[in-house]
């Protein structure tokens with residue numbers, strides 16, 4: 162058996178036992194818009210909101226799953242624990258709307 | 266209801282009659298003054314609420330208003346300085362201030378839940394009125410692109426506050 166083959170097999174085994182690397186997905190808030198408005202992520206990923214406004218905002222899940230306070234020019238994040246589509250809004254400016262789509 | 270409607274119409278008349286009649290477009294210095302005045306009025310109203318209300322949600326809302334409108338005005342002042350525009354007093358600003366003073370006097374006589382309800386109802390009406398002025402007159406009339414952009418962000422903030430106030434009003438019921 163060639164060494165390359167062993168190496169490949171070892172990687173396969175590792176690949177099966179270690180979950181895919183969790184990612185950080187960034188959502189920028191600029192002039193009261195969440196950009197992108199719809200963020201795609203996987204369970205275990207982190208969503209980070211970057212508030213570029215001089216105003217305080219929140220990212221508040223409609224289903225009550227999470228509520229992130231975003232101070233002026235500050236960031237905030239959550240780790241996604243469940244699959245599903247979650248609509249969220251800003252408590253201070255409920256006309257700000259976003260969605261996180263989490264796949265398993 | 267009727268009284269409210271007629272008050273609303275009177276308000277609209279105040280807003281549209283003196284400065285904007287006969288297709289009169291407000292100038293950038295006047296627009297800057299109107300926007301600044303509109304923000305200041307809401308800060309004063311919020312401070313009255315903070316002095317009078319004991320309701321946690323109403324107080325939190327009032328604090329949000331002070332914080333946001335102070336920030337908007339800070340940005341507005343920085344912009345007019347940069348553009349070397351001197352805000353100019355005008356009939357619309359004066360009408361807004363006069364109307365706000367009357368509302369303040371009315372609210373001063375109320376206490377407890379009656380005050381809370383009236384304050385929040387007025388916040389909804391006031392933000393709607395400013396949204397309308399921004400959309401139909403101030404934004405279309407602004408000639409400087411940066412001033413226009415500031416007003417457009419201002420509109421989103423006012424619309425957000427209006428919805429926030431509606432949530433508070435629903436909770437007070």
Ligand SMILES: [Cu+2]
Nearest residue numbers: 218251253254
């Ligand atoms: Cu917000």
